[in-house]
Amino acid sequence: MGIFVDLDVMMARRKISLGELAGKVGITNANMSILKTGKAKAIRFSTLEQLCQALDCQPGDLLRYEKER
Amino acid sequence: MKWDMKHSVMLSRVFIVFFAILLLGVDVAGFLRVSRSWDLEDVIQPSQLMWIRICIYACSVPAWAALWELWQLMGRLSRGQVFTSETVKLLRIIAWCCFIVAAISFVCAGGVHFSVIVISVAAALMGLIVRMVKNVLEQGMAMKNELDYTV
Numbered sequence: 001m002g003i004f005v006d007l008d009v010m011m012a013r014r015k016i017s018l019g020e021l022a023g024k025v026g027i028t029n030a031n032m033s034i035l036k037t038g039k040a041k042a043i044r045f046s047t048l049e050q051l052c053q054a055l056d057c058q059p060g061d062l063l064r065y066e067k068e069r
Numbered sequence: 070m071k072w073d074m075k076h077s078v079m080l081s082r083v084f085i086v087f088f089a090i091l092l093l094g095v096d097v098a099g100f101l102r103v104s105r106s107w108d109l110e111d112v113i114q115p116s117q118l119m120w121i122r123i124c125i126y127a128c129s130v131p132a133w134a135a136l137w138e139l140w141q142l143m144g145r146l147s148r149g150q151v152f153t154s155e156t157v158k159l160l161r162i163i164a165w166c167c168f169i170v171a172a173i174s175f176v177c178a179g180g181v182h183f184s185v186i187v188i189s190v191a192a193a194l195m196g197l198i199v200r201m202v203k204n205v206l207e208q209g210m211a212m213k214n215e216l217d218y219t220v
Contacts, residue, residue, distance in 0.1 A: 042219040
């Protein structure tokens with residue numbers, strides 16, 4: 001997939017754990033793990049909004065596009 | 070009694086058992102040379118009777134296999150495992166069992182009577198319908214996979 005989720009970087013900057021972030025966003029630890037490990041196939045705008053709110057960042061800080069080779 | 074999916078699956082299982090009993094009856098009847106007790110020897114020639122037996126026993130194998138796979142399928146449905154690769158595999162096997170029966174009865178039609186080809190056509194059509202259902206379930210599986218990984 002060409003879209004990558006750089007959750008690790010923002011989580012390290014804000015010093016927040018996976019479980020804590022999952023609780024703030026309102027999704028399960030399992031789903032947060034799916035997102036963090038790059039297994040997610042799609043993300044809802046509502047989830048993205050919650051993530052940006054919890055991490056105090058922009059969507060562009062979390063999502064990165066790379067051309068598939 | 071409220072009719073729901075659980076009861077529907079149970080009814081399907083009852084039909085499978087009923088069909089298995091029928092199939093067992095056919096297999097035993099073929100062995101017991103039913104034609105003599107039914108006075109069919111005036112109508113059916115010995116060579117035709119041999120082809121009928123060949124058809125019955127050769128078709129029995131894929132029929133029993135299909136019944137077993139159907140039973141497994143009902144088990145999976147009762148556990149909520151609908152859109153899975155295993156379910157798709159079971160449907161694929163059932164479809165091929167139908168096609169095998171179609172092929173066997175097509176060959177036997179030559180030895181028994183041309184009208185037996187109707188069984189071949191019916192079995193082939195059933196196999197085709199099961200394959201279509203398998204394709205639909207495959208699409209459903211892809212959609213479920215997409216949904217499961219939507220955060």
